[in-house]
Amino acid sequence: MHKQDFERARRAFLKAGGSAFVLSLIMGGGFATFVAHAGPLEALSEDQAKALLAMGRTLFPHDSLDDRYYQNAVNALDTKAAEDAQLRDQLLEGIGQLNAGGSFAGMDEEMRVAVLKKMEDSAFFQTVYGESLNGLYGNPEVWKIFGYEGSSVEHGGYLERGFDDITFIPKDS
């Protein structure tokens, strides 16, 4: 299992490097600054945007989150594609592949996963993956839902706010 992980991560590293996505995928998934994006769509049609939204929901499925948390990444891609013809072509081609066997957004989750598995190595997949990860997990509203507390210095850190409040194991003396 370790060897496979190793190989997979190594390939992901090598692939990410040298492309414009080095920061967004390797460091920036975590370290890129989150920017909220709102519509209307500029480069993509409603149907194309729906396919990307379904892709985001398939990559990081959280049934308790409504679509607006996933929509942010779609809008970010749309904004970038409006200024970058190469990216727009990549997205349109990728969306075409998503829909090759029928409407991707209309498929059940098992089918959507099967479609994405076949596309994992594509540049399109990497693009949407990085944007979806950042758009979802970089969103401070989503942090609150899952328990990440963000900046703490203005609250005096955690010295008096639970840095050692663990309960499920006994504390080291």
Place this chain on the structure above:
Amino acid sequence: MATFDKNDDSVVVIIGSGAGGGTLGNELAQKGIKVVCLEAGSRLTLSDIKNDTGEMFMKLSWLDPRVGSGQLPAGLPAWICKTVGGTTVHWAGAALRLQPHEFKGATTYGRLAGANLLDWPTTYDDLEAYYTKAEDKLGVTGTNGRPRLPGNNNYHVLAYGAKKLGYKDVHTGNMAVNSREYGGRPKCQQIGFCMSGCAIGAKWSSLYTEIPAAEKTGNFEIRPESMVVKINHDSSGKATGVVYVDKDGATHEQKARMVCVAGNSIETPRLLLNSASSRFPQGLANSSGQVGRNYMSHLTGTVYAVMPGEVNLHRGTQMAGIVRDEDAHRPERGFAAGYELETLPAFGFPGVASYMKPGGWGREYAGDLAEYRNIAGLWIVGEDMPQESNRVTLHESVKDKNGMPVAHVHYQDHPNDVAMREHAWKQATAIYEAAGAKRVYTRLPFPSTHNLGTCRQSARAADGVCSSFGQTHDVKNLFISDGSQFTTSAAENPTLTIVALAIRQADYIADQMNKRNL
């Protein structure tokens, strides 16, 4: 605060202002020696430091182009800093001494195929008194009567599992993060953003300790946003000054009686190689051909665990937690040298989502991320083998905005590194399982923050670049003053040793100047 003329050839020029350069500069200035410190990055104040991983990554990191190959990310082979204070702004604060046997890699580990092992010309005994001075300077916890930090939740998970497995040397480490007010710096408030810069200055950084202290002497001038591109020398082979580019792109020469290079182990060899001349066609101080070689980045790796209850690992001092039982040399484990297990800086929720399983997606992964509150994590740091083929060279075609060839950094694990990482992953997994983990993720290194060995110390000039004091074998008024000096990487986080070497180097330089040898 002093300012020195660019033609003043009585100054010592130090390149870089981090653990090596910042410390050396202050030590020399305190002795009355005039210093001009040239730093490529800009100068921040504490108010510029925010609890925002992304914003601080962009503010602090060295983002000028570099090319990585081998198993390194091509565009970001290492994660180090370009700012006044260098990587001491970003470091986690783990301040461990190297172990005596680690200064004798070749003798202790014997011959390992493909490893370019060599004993340091420095022994633990040579450095012991300087380690004490360094610990007092940094205020290291758990040394010389200073109490250790309290453990955070992530530490308690690690300690509980480790002790269940029978590990004994488990505690909150030796940290240059104040457990009580010390050195004019406040006590740690368990803020949880150490590696984005400590917003209150509880963590030692040369940015707000060494550099202002040096400025107060009137013997020290720091010039931020000054990128050195070349070291000049005269016909006798002595360094005479440096050429640097300021923030407006203007080129200057600063004359010097002596040049000390502390640009971190990628930029330091890059500068020496870029200073090649007809007299030194292989680059400055490179008659051995070892400049840039034996690049080490520590054997590292990461383990995350989904625990049965809340951990909130973003709370508290990020790296105050360590298991030291595996750091001895016990070849019966199937590899030479040893490693430490240290609590992990998680880099926030997006950081965990990005790194727990790079490229991970789907219902199981998203489900584990939804349990973010319950995730614990540790970082593996061990001794990696020096290899001649792991090296920093000047890239053939890619140049930076000053027209200087960028560093090409190549790194590939040695089989000993692979065996050590497998062992560490297995032990770390057992620790978290002993503490009740529901799932454990093991993963490969982040872009390296520990860069070592590219201008190594050696007893013989043919085997390395500099002496035990960092003085280059070829150019006697040229010193290596950062982690590039490391002959071997050892298992411990390197900063304390860099600081100890810098204090010792300052004593040596002052002594040699008194004797008129320099």
